[in-house]
Amino acid sequence: MANDPNTGTETRGGGKTIAYILIIAAVILFILGVVDPYESGLAIHPMDQFIVEPLFGHGEVHWYTPTNATLWMALGLLCIAGLMVFGTRGRAIIPSRVQSIAELAYGFVRKMVEDVAGKDALPYFPYIFTLFLFIVFANFLGLIPTSFTVTSHIAVTAILALAVFLTVTILGFVKNGTDFLSLFWVSSAPLALRPILAVIELISYFVRPVSHSIRLAGNVMAGHAVLKVFAGFAGALGAAAVAPILGIVAIYGLEVLVAFIQAYVFTILTCVYLRDALHPHH
Amino acid sequence: MEHDETEAAAGHGAEVAADAAHGAADAAHGAADAAHGAEGAVGMPQLDFGTFPNQIFWLVLALIAIYLILSRVALPRVAAVLAERQGTITNDLAAAEDYKRKAADAEAAYDKALADARSEAQGIAAETRAEIQAELDEAIARADAEIAAKAQESEARIAEIQAGAMASVEEVARDTAAEIVSALGGNADADAVGRAVSSRIGGDA
Structure with a gap:
């Protein structure tokens, strides 16, 4: 059932071959969906899709076990390599379509870093671009029915956010020394208010990685869970399933938007934090 | 459970x-x-801390791999392509500017050649016109002279004819006067009549 949004939203794509590939994929996924033992009565398990399980056999998940998370991270890696390396192999002055997309992504993030964090933040552009591409591809791969969404896990987003937090904090102290602490001392406020503001700023600074990570994981997880709940209804309602399927199509469209917007938000917040580290004065 | x-x-x-x-x-x-x-998840799989080390390990691995791919291969390549394109565009614009200048030069040269040719043509035309004028003037002068000669000749002839006519008129007038005088019964003295007619005609003339 979860494959319905696929046929609904993606067959509009440009090339005929792409359309055929998507139709074939949709048919395969539909058959998989029919065979899926999940469709027994009104047993809706919206959280099952987030279970991390070993790829081969059933056993405990050790830190080194290849899991479905590993598989979808690897697929994301492959997609990124395909877009940014294979897609630009022509090095053409007049770019091919894939090369255009790669250049578009490059220009988009580079401009964001330059505009938000300033020119002196450009050395950190590869790092920010890595984060952006990883999140965007994880989100979009997660929209393929029956896939696994790595960014729906707080473990993943927390590491991403913590990495940003630590990088930015260390960078702030390395670049500015103790001057970095002036980030918390709002010199434009009245003197009496400054200690209170300092406490608030300090709290908000340490809440950053929390909100940074939970925003991404929460958005992605909520959307996918809602899709699954609707899919469960569709499985139980028989012919009346048209209504939940329409709902799935609508929510899927929203999720496509969310997939990009959350990657964008994560990236632009990283840029904002980086700006604070490079220019701590308000 | x-x-x-x-x-x-x-x-x-x-x-x-x-x-x-x-x-x-x-x-x-x-x-x-x-x-x-089991198949079903208990609570949120996101909070199953047993899977955290696994996810973190593979995430860090994936991020490092992506970072290396991007920073070593992809980003320098894209940057080079963009710089090359910018360079090509700048060069093409400069070349276009150059061609434009050349075109303007060529147009100026053409205009100059055209102006030269025109002034030369004007010169030739003026020269030719002057030549023709001179020839014309000469021809006119010659014709004038001829006409003048002819006119003089004609005048002489006319004067001669006039003189002849005058003489005839005087003679006729004298004869007529003598005849009239004799017809009126007077005795016309030829000399007197002749003198009177001559003085009359001469007075009138």
Whole structure:
């Protein structure tokens, strides 16, 4: 059932071959969906899709076990390599379509870093671009029915956010020394208010990685869970399933938007934090 | 799973308190394992801390791989392509500017050549016109002279004819006067009549 949004939203794509590939994929996924033992009565398990399980056999998940998370991270890696390396192999002055997309992504993030964090933040552009591409591809791969969404896990987003937090904090102290602490001392406020503001700023600074990570994981997880709940209804309602399927199509469209917007938000917040580290004065 | 746990707890219930606690911990562990192996998720899989090391390990690996791919291969390549394109565009614009200037030069040269040709043509035309004018003037002068000669000749002829006519008129007038005088019964003295007519004509003329 979860494959319905696929046929609904993606067959509009440009090339005929792409359309055929998507139709074939949709048919395969539909058959998989029919065979899926999940469709027994009104047993809706919206959280099952987030279970991390070993790829081969059933056993405990050790830190080194290849899991479905590993598989979808690897697929994301492959997609990124395909877009940014294979897609630009022509090095053409007049770019091919894939090369255009790669250049578009490059220009988009580079401009964001330059505009938000300033020119002196450009050395950190590869790092920010890595984060952006990883999140965007994880989100979009997660929209393929029956896939696994790595960014729906707080473990993943927390590491991403913590990495940003630590990088930015260390960078702030390395670049500015103790001057970095002036980030918390709002010199434009009245003197009496400054200690209170300092406490608030300090709290908000340490809440950053929390909100940074939970925003991404929460958005992605909520959307996918809602899709699954609707899919469960569709499985139980028989012919009346048209209504939940329409709902799935609508929510899927929203999720496509969310997939990009959350990657964008994560990236632009990283840029904002980086700006604070490079220019701590308000 | 709940059943398992209670059963295990009940089984160990007869044992010593410490053992019971140990057993409960074991049972809880077993339950967690069972939940792990089962199809359904218990609570949020996101909070299953057992999978955290796994996810973090693979995430860090993936991020490092992506970072290396991007920073070593992809980004320098894209940057080079963009710089090359910018350079090409700048060069093409400069070349276009150059061609435009050349075109303007060529147009100026053409205009100059055209102006030269025109002034030369004007010169030739003026020269030719002057030549023709000179020829014309000469021809006119010649014709004038001829006409003047002819006119003089004609005038002479006319004067001659006039003189002849005058003489005839005088003679006729004298004869007529003599005849009239004689007809009126007077005795016309030829000399007197002749003098009178001559003076009359001469006075009138």
